[in-house]
Ligand SMILES: [Zn+2]
């Protein structure tokens with residue numbers, strides 16, 4: 001635990017602005033409108049995350065007497081949130097180890113390299129800094145091209161790949177044929193997700209951990225609503241077990257158990273982006289030392305043109321404004337969406353993997369008079385993926 | 392959008408006809424009131440309905456219904472436009488005033504309560520005015536000019552407000568059921584605002600550009616600017632939001648218990664001054680006094696403080712294990728939610744006094760009227 005309350009202020013000097021939580025130190029920060037000290041603030045962030053991990057631990061408990069070690073995959077985007085998730089989980093494990101206990105969990109830390117190029121020097125330099133900071137941990141880099149052929153995607157539903165080209169060229173070509181910047185950003189996001197889930201499944205990890213803050217989940221909610229994926233929102237926003245479809249063309253090669261599932265969790269889901277940004281400056285040494293500048297990370301995805309804005313970016317700008325004045329409204333968007341039912345069905349979308357909404361599709365086609373795409377005998381896509389792939 | 396000119400006109404008309412016939416909005420011989428404000432949406436609606444009624448033999452008896460809030464000089468121009476529309480489209484026009492409906496004009500309301508907060512009255516009164524007006528005329532169906540942009544705006548607004556009940560209601564093309572006296576529908580629900588402007592332009596329709604003198608309420612204004620930005624990035628985003636909203640409406644858990652929604656849950660913090668953005672003081676607005684978003688922020692923080700910040704993590708996580716098993720449903724069967732929480736979905740009944748749809752025993756308008764009428768004697772002295 002991070003109970004390193006440093007001697008406090010033993011001197012008899014009365015505090016100018018005592019921390020609302022410990023009443024023992026000078027408040028230098030504001031957390032949810034309350035003045036708090038640095039220690040209480042970092043403790044608050046730490047505990048929010050660790051509680052989630054503790055509860056996830058209970059849910060991923062094996063049968064009685066089995067190996068108690070949990071194995072989770074952490075998707076590291078090298079941004080603020082996922083770096084903090086990594087940092088806190090590392091502290092959590094080290095706290096257990098220092099008490100002579102067993103490690104409560106094993107982490108597979110995966111960075112998806114979206115540069116689609118030979119060698120990304122900026123990425124290498126960044127990873128070196130992470131490795132130096134967390135020498136006990138292993139950081140693995142998977143290229144975006146590793147998505148090619150993944151069985152959780154129905155490749156017949158996407159623009160056909162040029163098999164005679166190199167994997168990097170195939171991918172670049174596929175992205176080029178998508179209709180817009182929003183489509184490319186959307187498919188890129190889904191591909192990264194598929195790589196993480198696929199890797200977790202192949203290594204028998206029990207969960208994929210993502211760094212999304214409340215703010216990020218609220219953005220995802222509005223962006224997915226704007227992309228027509230309202231139906232699968234509760235599946236995307238909530239934590240829990242996700243069924244993963246297998247679209248392998250040859251069923252004999254497919255795993256015997258076609259009903260695969262994986263947990264996807266967001267342990268930082270109750271923290272605001274701004275709180276996390278503050279946190280990066282408060283650790284010793286500050287996490288800002290290793291987190292790369294945003295343009296370094298963004299630059300790394302040339303498959304998405306940055307001349308035009310994507311829907312994600314529009315929503316991001318919008319919430320950046322709203323969060324300043326109305327943080328609770330941001331949080332409420334996520335809570336509201338979480339209340340929606342999750343409907344499940346046999347059929348899944350070939351690109352995002354979410355439940356297909358046949359009822360909704362039928363109704364929509366009836367009302368709009370949409371004949372529907374479905375070129376080249378392609379697989380079934382949800383409304384949002386249909387839009388992303390075919391415009 | 393598509394091809395300009397004549398071609399566009401017929402495509403647009405076909406689209407609206409498709410919506411009308413697939414949703415079975417009308418029956419032959421039905422008497423239908425078109426809520427007419429003189430603005431572009433209702434003018435286009437009147438024009439299209441007249442055309443389609445003749446072309447496809449709907450057999451509708453169409454009437455223009457206008458509401459006069461009783462603000463001196465305010466409605467003059469728009470009422471002139473509606474009167475001209477009535478002549479052009481050879482439709483009877485009925486103008487109903489707030490004084491006839493409520494016994495109060497807006498000018499009288501302002502005299503009584505002052506300028507502050509009068510938008511609340513105007514908004515609440517307006518929401519019912521068309522229904523009450525139609526009822527006075529013995530008409531059971533009112534159509535309004537809400538377009539896809541309006542619906543998308545309302546969906547985002549209610550998402551920001553955390554009001555799933557309203558989100559759910561705002562997406563349906565028809566509101567009001569067999570139990571309510573007046574049915575409401577929006578035949579232009581799937582038409583982009585841009586298409587409506589274009590249609591009015593190509594058909595050379597006369598409409599009154601109703602720019603409201605008040606700024607729209609905070610949530611609607613916020614949602615509107617977001618929608619405009621989304622549309623710029625991907626023009627279909629508006630209809631994509633409508634699609635999302637319709638689907639999400641089907642995911643709103645069915646409320647089995649009738650108890651208060653505010654218990655143990657974040658209740659919709661602010662009662663909307665208006666339901667679905669039907670224009671009144673000009674465009675779609677109905678500003679409540681003060682900042683709605685700030686008010687909601689405050690209430691949400693209070694709720695959070697009451698729940699206890701620290702409890703909240705486990706509270707959200709623990710039912711998750713059950714939710715994984717129970718709350719996942721199989722299509723298309725829709726049962727009762729396994730989620731023990733009670734959602735703020737109001738069960739709509741009817742107001743004891745006026746009979747209008749209401750979640751309370753007495754509707755908002757009647758409540759406001761009660762307050763006003765108490766004040767009346769003093770004022771008249
Ligand atoms: Zn403190």
Ligand SMILES: [Zn+2]
Nearest residue numbers: 349352382385
């Ligand atoms: Zn999809």
